[in-house]
Amino acid sequence: MTTQTQASVQATTESVITYPSPLKEFWQGFSRNKGALLALIIVSLIILAAIFAPLVAGHDPIEQYRDKMLTPPAWAAGGLAAFPLGTDELGRDIFSRLVYGARVSLWIGLMSVLFSMIPGIVLGLFAAFYPRMLGSAIMRLMDIMLALPTILFAICIITILGPGLINTMIAIAVGTLPSYVRLTRAAAMAEINKEYVTASRVAGAGVFRLMFLTVLPNCMAPLIVNATLGFSSAVLEAAALGFLGLGVQPPTPEWGTMLASARDYITRAWWVVTMPGLTVLIAVLSINLMGDGLRDALDPKLKRAA
Template sequence: MNEIKLYQETHIPGPWEEFWYQYKQHKAAMVGLVCLLIIVLLAFIGPMLIEHDPTVQFSESLLIPPAWEDGGSRMFLLGTDDLGRDMLSRVAYGSRLTLGLAVIVVFIATIVGVVLGAMAGISKGPVEFIILRLMDIFLAVPSLLLAILIVAIIGPGLLNTIYAVAIVLVPHFVRIVRAVIREELDKEYVIAAKLDGSSPTRLFLISILPNILPPLVVQITLSFSTAILDIAALGFLGLGAQAPNPEWGTILSQSRDYIQLAPWTVAAPGLAILITVLCINLVGDGLRDALDPRGSQ
């Protein structure tokens, strides 16, 4: 016992230990993290455990209510829609599609945003001016409206949805990366690297990038919620995923005419979007507080 106590008193926590300790202090973030992990796990293994295909129509079971309501069936735990398709399987498969699209969108936006932000932050003159003015144009338009305009121009579909939502997210990454880089450029370690003859590319990748990861990680996390909402909104408007793809927004769009007759057909995908976005935002808040404890005070 004395050895354990001595170790605890003399042990200096590493950066990951310190980060995890700070994150655990945010109780709501811990709840969000657990719920988000469950959602991701269900997105991967849920469709394997459900016996019904999301596109199969049971013509004798139209608008069956959930199993716990009168007239419900254990065969369809969340009920069926107007075509007799199992709502549980559609929401489960839709989670894989919606979350998968969000991951692709945020990945593309992060890569493009970091590159453009680095160019604007390190270089000065026409390059910086052009990048910033272009980003200002994008930021002047509400994100969802901009995504709708882009999809309306290039056409509906999953691939075009990815392009549209990624373009909407890029300006936020550019702004935050450029701002952090400008703060880092005046620090001694960057000046020393410049005097050592580092090229702009090496200066960014080796010296600056590791030090801007905390705000970048927070922005990546919060961008997931925006991506999910925009993807679902485009699907709801008929500009994103097209039927019979069981994307959450598309399911909502197909069920809106039955919101009074069969509210479970809207409640299931709507709650899925709400809970997922809420969990991601809670995780983002926890990351921000853990990575920058002084900024959260």
């Protein structure tokens, strides 16, 4: 092999660039945020505790131990190892109620996000593809819904539908719907005039194919980040509605209702109100930090800056 041929082969080899897989690239972007990694671990533990609640919790969440009412946590004076976080005013194990309450709170957050995200994406795509026919009407409706704060709007809906688990999900979902509609519309309008969409249209793709198979996949990054942050907001709003007595009703264990029943014992038994409050704080903060990590990993501008 001649020297010129060897140099040509070497130059060709050096010019070949290997790109990491999308999953590896995502993890590299996500793992740069150490707070997001810690939050991922905490959220994973909460989810696992909720899934395996019968194994993690030591007691039935609604079982009352009348002779153990307002027992302090295990590390405090008068505490019992059988009740690591103490008992409430009815003698129920706080740790078990928090673990089972994670099931309810996370389920409300998940279903609220799905109930708002799916119709929000559909309405946002229609508003982007039919700006004159449907876009104006849809966006004006969203503006009207945004005139009220989300929690106040949810309270209005709960007042009409009545308290309960399903109605809480619906109320939170309707209140957060405008954010998904506006975000989807903005992301879709930024993609509509790009070359790949024009090529698909020239190739004969129909409107629905353009919407859901061509444009939507390229709009998912901001929607995923918004859904993660919306999940934490839904958990917080569910707790707020439960605290006001408009959400999940007793004796079902839910973090907000636990706070509501404990407010009369703040001075007498600090653990009854502190434990649910800390749980809500840690869960919401961890999910928000995860959302920041997802934004760092999915936002192309942040990738280039890194």
